[in-house]
Amino acid sequence: MRVKVLLFAAHRELVGQADTVAALPEGATVEVLIAELKARGGGWARLPVRPAVAVNHKYAGSDTMLEDGDEVALIPPVAGG
Amino acid sequence: MRVKVLLFAAHRELVGQADTVAALPEGATVEVLIAELKARGGGWARLPVRPAVAVNHKYAGSDTMLEDGDEVALIPPVAGG
Amino acid sequence: MIWSDVTTDPIDPGTVLKRVGAPGDGAAALFVGMVRNSNEGRPVGGMEYEGYRDMARDQLAAIAAEAAQQADSDRVAVVHRLGELAIGEVSVAIAVSSPHRAEAFRAARYVIEEIKKRLPIWKRERYLDGEEVWLEGHLPVTGIEGTR
Amino acid sequence: MIWSDVTTDPIDPGTVLKRVGAPGDGAAALFVGMVRNSNEGRPVGGMEYEGYRDMARDQLAAIAAEAAQQADSDRVAVVHRLGELAIGEVSVAIAVSSPHRAEAFRAARYVIEEIKKRLPIWKRERYLDGEEVWLEGHLPVTGIEGTR
Numbered sequence: 001m002r003v004k005v006l007l008f009a010a011h012r013e014l015v016g017q018a019d020t021v022a023a024l025p026e027g028a029t030v031e032v033l034i035a036e037l038k039a040r041g042g043g044w045a046r047l048p049v050r051p052a053v054a055v056n057h058k059y060a061g062s063d064t065m066l067e068d069g070d071e072v073a074l075i076p077p078v079a080g081g
Numbered sequence: 082m083r084v085k086v087l088l089f090a091a092h093r094e095l096v097g098q099a100d101t102v103a104a105l106p107e108g109a110t111v112e113v114l115i116a117e118l119k120a121r122g123g124g125w126a127r128l129p130v131r132p133a134v135a136v137n138h139k140y141a142g143s144d145t146m147l148e149d150g151d152e153v154a155l156i157p158p159v160a161g162g
Numbered sequence: 163m164i165w166s167d168v169t170t171d172p173i174d175p176g177t178v179l180k181r182v183g184a185p186g187d188g189a190a191a192l193f194v195g196m197v198r199n200s201n202e203g204r205p206v207g208g209m210e211y212e213g214y215r216d217m218a219r220d221q222l223a224a225i226a227a228e229a230a231q232q233a234d235s236d237r238v239a240v241v242h243r244l245g246e247l248a249i250g251e252v253s254v255a256i257a258v259s260s261p262h263r264a265e266a267f268r269a270a271r272y273v274i275e276e277i278k279k280r281l282p283i284w285k286r287e288r289y290l291d292g293e294e295v296w297l298e299g300h301l302p303v304t305g306i307e308g309t310r
Numbered sequence: 311m312i313w314s315d316v317t318t319d320p321i322d323p324g325t326v327l328k329r330v331g332a333p334g335d336g337a338a339a340l341f342v343g344m345v346r347n348s349n350e351g352r353p354v355g356g357m358e359y360e361g362y363r364d365m366a367r368d369q370l371a372a373i374a375a376e377a378a379q380q381a382d383s384d385r386v387a388v389v390h391r392l393g394e395l396a397i398g399e400v401s402v403a404i405a406v407s408s409p410h411r412a413e414a415f416r417a418a419r420y421v422i423e424e425i426k427k428r429l430p431i432w433k434r435e436r437y438l439d440g441e442e443v444w445l446e447g448h449l450p451v452t453g454i455e456g457t458r
Contacts, residue, residue: 006362008360008361008362008430008432009360009432009434009444010432010444013444052449054362054430057364057365057368057369058365058368059428059450073362073365073430075362075430075450076432076444076447077446077447077448077449077450078426078427078428078429078430078431078432078447078448078450079426079431079432079433079444079445079446079447079448080359080361080366080390080402080425080426080429080430080431080432080433081343081390081401081402081422081425081431087214089212089213089214089284090212090284090286090296091284091296133301133302135214135217135282138216138217138220138221139217139220140302154217154282156214156282156302157284157299158298158299158300158301158302159278159279159283159284159299159300159302160278160283160284160285160296160297160298160299160300161211161213161218161242161254161277161278161281161282161283161284161285162195162242162253162254162274162277162281162283175324175327175338175340176323176324176327179323179324179340179342183398185346185347185397185398186346186347186348187344187346188343188344188345188346189341189342189343189344190323190341190342190344191340191341191342191418192327192339192340192341192342193337193338193339193340193411193414193415194327194337194338194339194340195336195337195411196331196335196336196337196338196407198333198334198335198336198409199333199334200334249333250331250333259342259344261346263341263422266341267415267418267419270339270415271415274411
């Protein structure tokens with residue numbers, strides 16, 4: 001399956017991209033996705049091991065199972081207001 | 082000496098006047114003034130024994146000594162806002 | 163600039179808000195009091211505000227100065243209205259700006275609480291059934307300022 | 311009506327305030343966040359707000375709904391801006407009206423505190439000395455909403 005990954009602010013600058021697509025085995029969790037991203041090396045390797053993540057606009061835990069077509073966003077510490 | 086007395090809201094309606102002048106002995110306090118007003122009878126007699134009072138725009142205690150020309154206001158419980 | 167007024171003119175809250183703010187301020191809080199259409203379940207048609215205007219002006223200026231000191235900001239603006247007000251009309255507007263939000267909120271709250279405690283203003287509520295009463299107020303238990 | 315938005319357009323706080331208010335409301339509280347010209351003593355020239363806009367809209371709507379429930383009022387309006395902001399420009403405006411003042415203050419405060427905790431928005435501060443940094447933010451430790 002494939003999920004869309006969004007990156008923002010410091011994460012975006014770290015990897016030099018605002019989005020990417022990750023191919024994952026069926027049943028993969030957020031944790032598996034993050035490991036796949038970090039395995040890409042370069043700036044990707046410097047992403048946090050357990051960043052905050054949103055799946056389809058909702059905050060989600062690292063054990064959340066992903067589905068094909070999900071939009072997964074890595075959320076750096078927020079600073080609105 | 083003479084002081085000007087102002088009345089507001091429920092007090093004003095009680096006595097039927099918004100202001101009056103009171104002639105007082107030298108050295109009279111707020112307490113003496115209130116006694117003089119209440120002694121006028123009618124609605125005046127129904128004024129509180131110790132109303133809140135302002136002398137020249139400042140809240141003042143009942144033992145405050147008055148001076149000729151002072152503006153003394155009787156202040157019913159306030160309800161601004 | 164600290165600004166305060168007691169007026170019979172209608173109040174525009176947006177204009178009061180514009181009186182505060184400075185390049186070093188990250189937060190502004192505005193409080194607006196309005197006349198509402200019922201009180202303790204009883205339908206209200208309007209409200210008359212009577213005031214001891216000269217003293218109210220002095221007291222309101224003092225309250226604004228105290229709030230400014232607490233907020234460590236001289237950006238405080240407050241205006242209270244007198245006269246005959248219809249439902250929904252603004253009776254009071256308070257704006258405070260400050261570098262940080264906690265101080266702005268606290269100072270705006272301080273001003274409205276002190277107004278209710280000690281501003282020499284009285285409200286006559288006009289009920290739709292025709293009755294009118296002076297609302298029960300607060301004994302103005304501020305520190306006695308002048309005993310000479 | 312509960313209203314919320316995340317926008318790149320300039321925010322007029324007076325307009326946000328006008329979105330709240332009802333005949334039964336005696337109080338309205340408005341909070342305004344602005345870009346300030348210094349942070350921890352360091353001169354700031356401007357601020358860039360980046361956001362995950364679709365999610366921020368959902369989150370802001372949820373925060374507004376929570377505030378409305380707390381205030382027992384459906385008169386809540388909130389808007390957050392994204393993009394490049396100059397000193398003094400409004401980044402966020404929050405208005406709540408309610409029958410009584412305590413609820414209005416509390417709900418407005420709730421909205422800004424929750425925004426800072428969980429709205430997916432990031433600030434890049436541009437200092438006058440030319441440096442730029444992403445401001446240290448809060449880990450979004452809201453309850454995890456979706457584990458399926």
